[in-house]
Amino acid sequence: MIIDGKKVAFLILEELKEKVKKFDKKPGLAVILANDDPSSRIYVASKEKHSLNLGYKSCVYRFDNSITQGKLTELIHELNENPDINGILVQLPLYSHLNESEIIELIDPRKDVDGFHPFNIGKLYAGFNPYAVCCTPKGIVKLLKAYNIKIEGKNALVIGRSNIVGKPVASLLSNENATVTLAHSKTQNLKEYTKNADIIVSATGKAKLITSSMVKKGAVVIDVGIIKQDNGRLVGDVDFEKVKDVASYITPVPGGVGPMTIACLMENTFELFLLHNKR
Ligand code: GUN
Numbered sequence: 001m002i003i004d005g006k007k008v009a010f011l012i013l014e015e016l017k018e019k020v021k022k023f024d025k026k027p028g029l030a031v032i033l034a035n036d037d038p039s040s041r042i043y044v045a046s047k048e049k050h051s052l053n054l055g056y057k058s059c060v061y062r063f064d065n066s067i068t069q070g071k072l073t074e075l076i077h078e079l080n081e082n083p084d085i086n087g088i089l090v091q092l093p094l095y096s097h098l099n100e101s102e103i104i105e106l107i108d109p110r111k112d113v114d115g116f117h118p119f120n121i122g123k124l125y126a127g128f129n130p131y132a133v134c135c136t137p138k139g140i141v142k143l144l145k146a147y148n149i150k151i152e153g154k155n156a157l158v159i160g161r162s163n164i165v166g167k168p169v170a171s172l173l174s175n176e177n178a179t180v181t182l183a184h185s186k187t188q189n190l191k192e193y194t195k196n197a198d199i200i201v202s203a204t205g206k207a208k209l210i211t212s213s214m215v216k217k218g219a220v221v222i223d224v225g226i227i228k229q230d231n232g233r234l235v236g237d238v239d240f241e242k243v244k245d246v247a248s249y250i251t252p253v254p255g256g257v258g259p260m261t262i263a264c265l266m267e268n269t270f271e272l273f274l275l276h277n278k279r
Contacts, residue, residue: 001147002244003222003251005139008146009259013054016263016270020055027273028057028085029113029265032075034067034098039228040091047089050262056269057084065095072103080108086276087113087132087269092164110275113268116163124168127175131275132268137169139260140201140222141176147249149199149220152177157193159183159210159237160203165224169201190214202237212242221247224257 020027029051033044044060051058061075079088088111094100104112109119110131115138120130144151156178160166166182174180183193185204194200194214202210203224215221225237236253244250251257 001249003143003147003249003256005143005251005256005259008143009139009263012142012260012263012267013050016266017054020270023273023277025273025277026055026057026084027087027269028059028082029087029089029269030059030061030079030082030085032061032063032072032088032090034063034072034094035091036065036095037093039226040093044091046262047265050266051269054266056266059085065097067095067098069098069102072098073106076103076106080106080111083276085111086273087111087265089113089265090116092116111272113265113272115168115268121163121168124175125171132272133172133264134164134168135264135268136165136203136224136257136261137172138264138268139257140169140224141172142264143222143251143257143260144199144220149249151199154178154198155181155196156199156201157181157183157197158201158203159187159190159194160205160224162203165201165203169203173199173201204237206237207235208237208239210238210243212239212246215243215246217246218248219246221250222257223251223253226253226258 031044031047048058048060079085088107104116109117112120113132115132115134123130156173158166158170161184170180170182191214199220201222205225207227223236223238227235234254
């Protein structure tokens with residue numbers, strides 16, 4: 001069965017739209033783009049479009065590579081203090097002259113809409129409630145739940161150990177009582193791990209890394225990869241056409257995990273808005 005991330009995301013966004021209408025104040029999302037990566041530009045434009053669609057206040061700060069660590073630090077301090085801003089998102093990666101971890105640590109954890117601040121990551125790891133849970137991992141677990149896919153007791157294999165997807169999704173799945181293995185580019189005999197997995201989450205950005213002979217019959221396959229081919233087509237980490245005949249559930253690229261990331265970002269912004277407006 002093909003998991004329709006677009007549909008599940010649409011339902012989340014529709015529900016949010018109704019909730020937002022009940023408030024006079026608008027949730028505010030600030031997005032900082034300080035890199036020259038073409039995909040980041042597309043992601044940021046999409047974040048802005050979705051914010052405006054929901055009636056949020058959207059502030060996007062785009063910088064060329066003359067931006068300094070000091071100027072970015074000033075901006076984060078300003079946004080931390082700005083009562084109209086509920087969520088601050090720093091699109092990653094940053095220009096290589098900027099110190100990424102230092103910038104992320106400057107964000108007020110109560111405005112850390114991406115859930116990347118060590119305070120929120122630590123809470124996630126500990127199984128406590130972070131102010132916000134990283135969007136792609138949150139979206140993946142929501143998709144599994146939307147399709148009533150059991151997580152508890154299952155062998156979940158996460159491939160890729162990034163701070164944005166791999167590590168936090170491994171924590172989330174562990175919190176959901178899966179038995180989690182975290183594989184990465186230095187893992188030997190990946191197939192031994194994939195063959196044993198009930199749930200595979202692949203987040204490597206390597207096209208067709210996961211072939212049908214690597215997947216156990218009936219496994220659930222979640223593809224986080226988005227790779228633009230020379231012909232302009234988007235593909236994932238998984239050889240979709242072949243793996244779909246082996247898997248019980250599989251996410252397509254595009255239309256699987258991607259729309260869920262955006263929907264969860266919008267949901268996180270709204271949740272932080274509620275937190276800041278709690279009486
Ligand atoms: N770069 C790639 N994915 C993401 C994301 O989800 N959030 C941010 N801030 N940067 C990213």
